[in-house]
Amino acid sequence: MKEILKRLGIEEMNSGVCTGSAWLQGNGKENVSVSPINNKPIASVQTASLDDYETVIQKAQEAFKVWREIPAPKRGEVVRLIGNKLREHKEDLGYLVTLEMGKIYEEGLGEVQEMIDICDFAVGQSRLLNGYTMHSERKQHRMYDQYQPLGIVGLITSFNFPVAVWAWNAMVAAVCGDVVVWKPSSKTPLTAIATQKIIAGVLKENNVPEGVFNLIVASSSVLGDNFVADRRIPLFSITGSTAVGKKLSGIIGARLGRSILELGGNNAVIIAPSANLEMAIKSVVFGAVGTAGQRCTSTRRIIVHESVYDQVVEKLKIAYESVSKKIGNPLNKETLVGPLISEGAVGDFLNAIKKVKEEGGKVLFGGTSYDCENRSFCHYVVPALVEAENHYEIVQEETFAPILYIIKYKTIEEAIALNNGVPQGLSSGIFTENLREAELFLSESGSDCGIANVNIGTSGAEIGGAFGGEKDTGGGRESGSDSWKSYMRRQTNTINYSTDLPLAQGIQFGF
Ligand code: UN1
Numbered sequence: 001m002k003e004i005l006k007r008l009g010i011e012e013m014n015s016g017v018c019t020g021s022a023w024l025q026g027n028g029k030e031n032v033s034v035s036p037i038n039n040k041p042i043a044s045v046q047t048a049s050l051d052d053y054e055t056v057i058q059k060a061q062e063a064f065k066v067w068r069e070i071p072a073p074k075r076g077e078v079v080r081l082i083g084n085k086l087r088e089h090k091e092d093l094g095y096l097v098t099l100e101m102g103k104i105y106e107e108g109l110g111e112v113q114e115m116i117d118i119c120d121f122a123v124g125q126s127r128l129l130n131g132y133t134m135h136s137e138r139k140q141h142r143m144y145d146q147y148q149p150l151g152i153v154g155l156i157t158s159f160n161f162p163v164a165v166w167a168w169n170a171m172v173a174a175v176c177g178d179v180v181v182w183k184p185s186s187k188t189p190l191t192a193i194a195t196q197k198i199i200a201g202v203l204k205e206n207n208v209p210e211g212v213f214n215l216i217v218a219s220s221s222v223l224g225d226n227f228v229a230d231r232r233i234p235l236f237s238i239t240g241s242t243a244v245g246k247k248l249s250g251i252i253g254a255r256l257g258r259s260i261l262e263l264g265g266n267n268a269v270i271i272a273p274s275a276n277l278e279m280a281i282k283s284v285v286f287g288a289v290g291t292a293g294q295r296c297t298s299t300r301r302i303i304v305h306e307s308v309y310d311q312v313v314e315k316l317k318i319a320y321e322s323v324s325k326k327i328g329n330p331l332n333k334e335t336l337v338g339p340l341i342s343e344g345a346v347g348d349f350l351n352a353i354k355k356v357k358e359e360g361g362k363v364l365f366g367g368t369s370y371d372c373e374n375r376s377f378c379h380y381v382v383p384a385l386v387e388a389e390n391h392y393e394i395v396q397e398e399t400f401a402p403i404l405y406i407i408k409y410k411t412i413e414e415a416i417a418l419n420n421g422v423p424q425g426l427s428s429g430i431f432t433e434n435l436r437e438a439e440l441f442l443s444e445s446g447s448d449c450g451i452a453n454v455n456i457g458t459s460g461a462e463i464g465g466a467f468g469g470e471k472d473t474g475g476g477r478e479s480g481s482d483s484w485k486s487y488m489r490r491q492t493n494t495i496n497y498s499t500d501l502p503l504a505q506g507i508q509f510g511f
Pocket of ligand 1: 160161239294295296297458459460461462
């Protein structure tokens with residue numbers, strides 16, 4: 001462990017304030033990052049004060065003026081080199097993700113792979129920041145739209161994908177000519193610092209001005225509402241709970257700033273009568289217990305047709321039985337379920353189980369803390385399978401833990417209504433071999449989520465698609481497809497190359 005931290009440049013005490021490759025002495029409080037694996041400190045961070053924030057923002061403002069004038073494909077070249085550096089450090093950074101966040105090492109590696117993939121995507125995008133050309137209604141006029149860099153992008157990321165979400169946003173923003181100020185979760189500052197150290201060499205060697213990629217580790221009491229209220233930041237991309245998103249987007253909206261929100265999910269998979277059950281079970285188990293149920297896209301509900309219900313429940317119980325033998329240290333190769341991020345998260349898990357029982361739910365498997373008696377701390381739980389009804393209050397909520405609610409249905413229309421019958425709208429899936437059902441699920445009368453899959457579960461989205469969801473999920477889209485447009489200022493240009501001055505709509509205005 002010591003060797004890996006050393007290779008990543010993590011020391012016992014680390015500055016949490018950086019403008020690219022220059023590290024500032026943070027003047028805020030000290031934050032000790034503790035591993036959820038064993039509750040032991042990994043290293044400490046000197047967080048930022050408000051004055052440090054001012055220094056960073058001023059650097060970012062200056063840097064934007066330079067960065068926006070660098071041709072987009074050249075900005076893409078910097079991103080390409082960042083991707084290469086991430087390839088070199090994939091194993092080490094993946095290890096630190098596991099150590100600091102608790103997801104299993106295989107998923108830690110997957111997270112870094114997502115960063116590499118979005119770099120490749122963004123490199124291509126750097127040559128494709130295209131707008132339309134329109135035909136003007138006026139003679140000898142040309143009209144087109146173009147996309148210009150926007151300015152500073154504020155990034156607020158969550159503990160569960162401590163570095164990938166930065167990459168989705170920062171790499172796309174960077175090719176768009178924006179500069180980024182990243183405030184990572186205070187639970188995972190070291191992965192952020194390590195990432196910044198990995199890219200620092202590239203920035204220096206390529207003369208990227210200080211202030212393009214900024215990192216600011218700060219407590220929310222120093223940098224909270226005031227951060228999102230800052231008018232110097234035209235766009236915020238925020239990943240977190242619906243409650244936090246509502247509050248922060250209210251502040252941003254009040255100053256007419258822009259926000260990309262990626263908030264809670266309550267994702268369901270429909271298992272239809274014709275479903276390939278082997279595929280369905282595999283995907284549901286990965287979706288529900290992977291990352292210990294701490295993905296926004298985790299599968300939280302399955303909606304199962306009555307004709308296959310008993311079979312599905314039996315198969316799931318067997319699968320959960322074998323998964324529950326693989327709970328433990330996420331650095332061990334055999335482990336499938338690591339710890340939850342905190343004891344508070346374990347408390348939320350246990351409370352949800354208590355609540356669902358009170359509401360009439362039946363716990364079919366798990367739902368307890370794991371091996372707590374033998375430890376001085378309690379971060380591990382046994383994933384739960386619970387028979388429940390969709391309208392239960394607790395089923396309507398996103399509990400960020402491995403609880404899978406099983407719900408029965410009769411008709412496909414009812415199944416779709418259940419899928420949509422929650423406040424959130426992030427991800428969804430249907431397992432069916434029936435074309436009519438599959439297409440209905442994807443139609444305007446189908447799933448109301450930002451992500452809707454056929455014969456694929458709810459989690460593990462590829463970076464090439466736009467990522468995000470509707471309703472309480474916040475409506476934002478980041479990562480692939482044409483999400484880049486949100487990071488730019490759109491401008492419509494009309495050029496008159498005639499010697500007349502015809503007005504639009506044929507209006508005559510003689511004087
Ligand atoms: C998140 O949980 O915030 O679809 C992101 C997935 C990942 C990203 C999840 N690609 O599971």
